[in-house]
Amino acid sequence: MWTLIHLYEPPDAKTPDLIPNAWIIDNDTCWYPMSFRLSKIKSLAREKVKPNTDDWEKFKIEIVESNIDNYDYGIKLMYKLLKNKSKKNLHSDAELKGRGMRKKDYLQINTSTPFDNHQLIDVDFETPHIALHNNSDFMKFKSNMNYLKLELTSFIENKEASTLQNNTFNQEKTDDVLSTFPINDEEKLLTLESKLASYDLGYNDKLLSAFMFASEGKSISKVTNSLLKTIFTDKFASAYSWKGQKEKKKLENYKIFKVIINCVGIKFPNSANYKMDVIASVMNWFAQAPTRILRYASHRLQPSSFDEDDTT
Helix, strand or coil, X not given: CEEEEEEEECCCEEEEEEEEHHHEEECCEEEECCCCXXXXXXXXXXXXXXXXXXXXXXEEEEEEEEEECCHHHHHHHHHHHHHHCCCCCCCCHHHHCCCCCCCCEEEEECCCCCCCCCEEEEECCCCCCCCCCCHHHHHHHHHHHHHHHHHHHHHHCCCCHHHHCCCCCCHHHHHHHHHHCCECCHHHHHXXXXXXXCCCHHHHHHHHHHHHHHCCCCCHHHHHHHHHHHHECHHHHCCEECCCHHHCEECCCCCHHHHXXXXXXXXXXXXXXXXXXXXXXXXXXXXXXXXXXXXXXXXXXXXXXXCCCCCC
């Protein structure tokens, strides 16, 4: 079974999440694999994998609902909690009905071109009444609403956006290619560089596809940061900088960053300056590594407060 929670992340962010009961320590804390990428965490939660207490961290939580016996239903509850910011009406039928089951509403369109005034457009989810004044406005509105519906459907069904496209690279292949990450010492970095320098096109293509599948975000900086979090640990990153400033080791000549730049370039084909944007994000992410380490350390819950054997 699963538990719907609010997870408190450093510094004070509260995020809805669905985790297996086995991850719960007590009413206020849980084990959580925060260092893993989001897609991997989702997979671990769905499969109810037991927590690795040697590698996972303890986090403060607020339990919203316990003993949910269906993962997909729990994801819908999590979506409602995220949307409404409240536990109220968590099980209301209107929000949980599936495709084709909601009461249809009608959008009144007031236009001055080919469409008749007060034309009724049938949509299958609740939409406010909005007056659109020309045909281009209507087409833009329709396109945006279709995109929004696709995004919400993808979220509720717990599918990554890429699975809605003709993408043959799946989660299993991604996990296999990325099994050697994150890099936490120079030896692993040099091993990776050796593979990339060998011009093994098969490996390079697989790595690029894995990065495409695993990266998340709707801006260049967020996608870049997502990739860096997958590839490097903060401890490793704290010893490096792009130009080798402040007596740190130099990054800019490593081939792994060409793969990152290529990945972002594919994701943002209309960006003329994506290379510079990626480099700027890389510089900032590595520069902030010591700060992240200190921040997480200062907000990590003390082990003594979770001593399960301290019952006397």
